[in-house]
Amino acid sequence: MDAIEEAGPFFHGTKAQLVAGDLLSAGFRSNYRPEIVMNHIYFTAMLSGAGLAAELAAGDGEPRVYRVEPTGDFENDPNVTDKKFPGNPTRSYRSSAPLRVVDEIIEWPRLTPEALQEWRDRLAALRADGLDEIIN
Template sequence: MTYAKDSTGPFYHGTRADLAPGDLLAPGNRSNYADRTLSWIYFSGTLDAATWGCELAKGEGRERIYIVEPTGAFEDDPNLTDRKFPGNPTESYRSREPLRIVGEVESWEPHPPERLAEMKAFLARLDAEGGPEIID
């Protein structure tokens, strides 16, 4: 695995998990979007992508965006960069090594309710058809 090109951070991870600085986010947990365990941990260099992460995360916890630092090598997320956004404008990455929580973004702009509803409906359709395909 190699480091993604031109990716120096800051990096973000959107979730509903209640974490603190110093905690580690590790691969091997359930996906935010699909009912399966993933062998990668995903993160982004943009607040917008992290916002989607926390807004779409399953669970009842408060939506949170953490500032994270990779503890090892990482690569472009092929689920987005190879399929939807060539060139990785969303700065979406994944790693098999943990991410260290270094802080939390206290104030961020949510997506408009109608746009969020559209995305949730899209994911529900994918789920009804067997779930979103995730390159793991």
């Protein structure tokens, strides 16, 4: 992995209930393509991006955002930077090493129900068009 200069803070959105010290790791099914087992754990330096990931995550739990710290090397998320946004303006990253949960972020930008449905519709359209390889 290329060295990244980003210092954080970093965030991860999920529906899992976690506590400080828990580790998030690769090896689980994708929130967006459940037939895929992930080789990386994904995170962002943008609170709103983690919030979106939390809202769209699989499962019935409450969307949650955590401040996390990488335990190893990480790189720009090529699913976003190479395919959609060169230069990584979304400040999205991935690592094969675990992320350590620092704390839960209680207040974060929430989507309106309408905006959330628009995102779900976009993801469904990508899947229907066979373009869902660009999403994790």
